[in-house]
Amino acid sequence: MPYHQLAIAQFGEPSVLTLQAASTPSLAADQVLVKVAYAGVNPIDAKTRAGLGWAAQQNKDNLPWVPGYDIAGKIVEVGDNVKSLEVGERVAGFIGFPLQGGGYSEYVVVDAESLSKVPAQIELVQAAALPLAGQTAWQALEKAKVSASDRVLILAGAGGVGHIAVQLAIAKGAEVFASCSAANVEFVSGLGATAIDYHRGRLEQQIDPVDVLIDLMGGEVGCAALACVKTGGQVLTIPTNTAERVCQQAQQLGLQAEGMLVAPNVAQNDAMLKMLAQGKLQLHIAAQFPLAEGARAHQQIESGRTRGKIVLAMGVQ
Incomplete structure (x- = not known):
């Protein structure tokens, strides 16, 4: 099944972000396939795109490379050993950090244990903006x-x-x-x-x-x-x-x-999703951009004037 990703074709200005076609990879036994609704955009994404930092240095020979560490969406396939998650469940997580990335994509394969279930009260756009x-x-x-x-x-x-x-x-x-x-x-x-x-x-x-x-x-x-x-x-x-x-x-x-370098922690993500659901935490979304307009998202985050978070929208689910 073909789908789209937004990749760093070469290091440089936001315009180097390029929409590319991909085909669905196969799942390992402990993984799930997520149809991504939203991906969070973070300063580290722009830094890596510019060729700065450790993730850029480690991936300089792996271009084009798909950035993105925050995702939220629905599970469309589960691996043979996955018992904790089911097809159709809404999930979110901090994925592929720091070298794999992959969040700027309509579909992504993720280790099941790295995902949180999204409470019914929480919109997926909020869940995608939270993890990192x-x-x-x-x-x-x-x-x-x-x-x-x-x-x-x-x-x-x-x-x-x-x-x-x-x-x-x-x-x-x-x-x-x-x-x-x-x-x-x-x-x-x-x-x-x-x-x-x-x-x-x-x-x-x-x-x-x-x-x-x-x-x-x-x-x-x-x-x-x-x-x-x-x-x-x-x-x-x-x-x-x-x-x-x-x-x-x-x-x-x-x-x-x-x-400090952040480390993915599902328990912390679960706790904050619960706080969001209870109204004990607010998460401000500054802007949403379509996946194809990721360059505009990077321009905004590099302005240093963003209030809250920016997300890429793959399409409403």
Whole structure:
């Protein structure tokens, strides 16, 4: 059965994303075939497409390569050993990370154990936007040992990871501050955080010292935000390309600092899907693009002004 995928034909600008035809691969005994309804678009996808980062280096001889680590859809076939999932069930997951990818596709073969069942109350578009960003937020807060009464500063609080991290930190009982643009102050405040407009001056001049910094920006912005953390405080930085620099500067300031690479975790995904179903977590979808217009999705995510998440739509199911 022929279907379409959006692939990185060569490294470069968003225009290198190319629609290609594929035929359905055979299933291993522990796998399922998913008809994808939506695929999440993440900054790592654009970074890899540009030829940056480990996934790009490892796949430079495997082009064309299909990016995408977030999917949601319906199961259309199950392998012989799969007992936990059935044809017709709605599923979502964090797949193929970091080297396989494959989410920008109308159909994808996935290990059954890597998928979550999507609660009836949750639309598939929401389920597709959650896995990578949600698990990054969850694991960052865990690694930084955020707990009740902690003062936490989250950089880029309106972004895909940021707006989830804000809510999860508040659910832990933390007092949360989040940097954002003036246009996103109302949005971030609505999530329960104290919004800090970075255009109004240095962050440390706008808030008292915090216990924990969750750095989703890295580079100059991440380093500058270290001034907001009290001596002995905790710094968790996400962007891998500047993690060493941020950590070194943090340690010179007497802070505890480390980087992090997210790892797929189905139990965490299940927990957040349950929170979504119960209304305890909001997931904002900034935009949807058809699969064939993935270049526009990449242009938007590279603008750095995305509120929440972007998804690719394969067609309504």
